[in-house]
Amino acid sequence: SRELDKEDTLIICGDAGLTWHDSNEVKYWCDWLEDRPYTVVSVLGNHENYDLLRAIPITEWHGAKVRRVRPHVMYIENGEIFTINNQNFFCMGGATSVDKVYRKEGKAWWPQEIPSWDEMDYAANNLRAHNFQVNNIITHCGPNYIVDKLFPYENAHDDITNVLEKFVRMTTTFNKWYMGHYHVDRCYDDQKFNILYQDILEIIPNDRWEIVA
Numbered sequence: 001s002r003e004l005d006k007e008d009t010l011i012i013c014g015d016a017g018l019t020w021h022d023s024n025e026v027k028y029w030c031d032w033l034e035d036r037p038y039t040v041v042s043v044l045g046n047h048e049n050y051d052l053l054r055a056i057p058i059t060e061w062h063g064a065k066v067r068r069v070r071p072h073v074m075y076i077e078n079g080e081i082f083t084i085n086n087q088n089f090f091c092m093g094g095a096t097s098v099d100k101v102y103r104k105e106g107k108a109w110w111p112q113e114i115p116s117w118d119e120m121d122y123a124a125n126n127l128r129a130h131n132f133q134v135n136n137i138i139t140h141c142g143p144n145y146i147v148d149k150l151f152p153y154e155n156a157h158d159d160i161t162n163v164l165e166k167f168v169r170m171t172t173t174f175n176k177w178y179m180g181h182y183h184v185d186r187c188y189d190d191q192k193f194n195i196l197y198q199d200i201l202e203i204i205p206n207d208r209w210e211i212v213a
Helices: 024-034 117-129 144-150 159-169
Strands: 009-012 039-042 058-061 064-070 073-076 081-084 087-092 136-139 176-179 186-188 193-195 201-204 208-211
Touching (some): 024 073, 087 159, 144 159
Parallel strands (some): 136 176, 176 193
Antiparallel strands (some): 058 064
16 A cells, blocks of 8 residues: 555545534544545535535635635535546536435525536536546436436436436546445446445546445
């Protein structure tokens, strides 16, 4: 194994909880991540405190707009594309909280969990600027194609899964798609679509990955 440094990046597929509430516990874990020998970047999940998150100013990182909770711990904005080691990554957060009826809005659930149409339009224009070709896609939930595999006996489509299906999967050429949200570790289509929960993957050359933890 090799030594990691801040040029190494841990990508979280949403629900990092780094702004969940303004508490010493959350600050402790943000400081803990900042002390790790790598950089942490997360796409936006559905379990994020968007009021606190959107109060953080936007800065730039590897060609993408981010909001830093610590110098090396950050959220990437919806629709952004960043580039590391000559590989680019299209990022789109968001998902529907299926349990939001039991959650208090503004305390444990935020309507901004679904990207706005402006954010979706920005994402589409960003993909268009890259000729609808990227190496990797990082999202929180998946497109309808994956949702149907996970939940074959119910209609689990919603606004964001529809957009990911019609305006990302069906229009964009990509090598690998990584997503979270579903609390399982699973792959489809010869590792083209990868759902992550507990596994940590290392992306290696030639469009491959290895489980490292």
